[in-house]
Amino acid sequence: MGRWGIVTLAAVAAVATACSPSAADDATGDETTTSTTRTPRITDDSGRPPVTFDPCYDIPDDVMNAAGYDAAKKEVADMPMGTHTFLGCTYKKEDLVPGVRRGYSLNILSGNVSLDEELKKNGHVATSATINGRSALLEVGPENRDACTYVLQTDFGVVFVTRLYNTDHPGPAPQSEWCAGMEEFVGSIEPHIAN
Template structure:
């Protein structure tokens, strides 16, 4: 799966979960009184710093404030098997829903070339678990005592979990390319979720 295809995964999920939302991203002006901005203050140094998240939609009632791009340290990314210097913002904004998130690439030597063989998305969203349950063929899932859901996106070769977070849910998607690696994302989703969950305020 291409990098661009993976980056579209999060936006597709937003649209699937919000049938009444607009199909295009909102572009509120900075001086709009109804625009919402994530206000998390970075407290860590990263191998690949990222910019501020986009402003959230005019219809946002619960702003997303927990920003994985500045809350997940490089050490956690490395321990999960991904490259900290690939940290990249991956947000999806709709009129009233927002996924504020980050993506990280897994890199391996494939026939003498360093290639991306997997991808991890982590996002905080102002939706509820019930909206995921309505849309996905999910299973109940518990990470460090926090109850959530697990489901698969087979075309994207991805496994996904979602559990309650400070803004609604925290959503973790891990994918791998079976054409390039023996590393299977779904075999590692429990450990990855378990490493990220303690970073998420209750």
């Protein structure tokens, strides 16, 4: 797994230590609209483009709630790194099916690395994809069991959408379940992603 893949999974694991965006300001996702002139919350000194899509603020809460994620409990999970920047947002979907799954953890991570860089790092688990006409990668691999990641190309870099299937039994979920429904879900949030 490449460094950015580790970053993505680390963001999912760091949900408990992140702060809620509602504590950062009083705007909800329903009141905030996508803006091409947004001033990024975090910048780096790399010379790479600024990350202009903020997953916690630019995806309307009603879109996430409709998908079964509790937007009131979303949490900021940013990762400034000096050489590149990631703005992240984590969500949980607690749809317990006893003996099957406890639900899902979701991380949406917007970063100023290119789709080509991501392909070079994780090409061994990536296949080309398209979401609503936008170039993307689908990443599924045995080293990230129970995880499904779509990586969408943007003008500033990429947006990772990683879902972790939380089993309610010992061992992994069947690989056929890792990405079940993900393409449709990613298609529902894609229109809110800045180019």
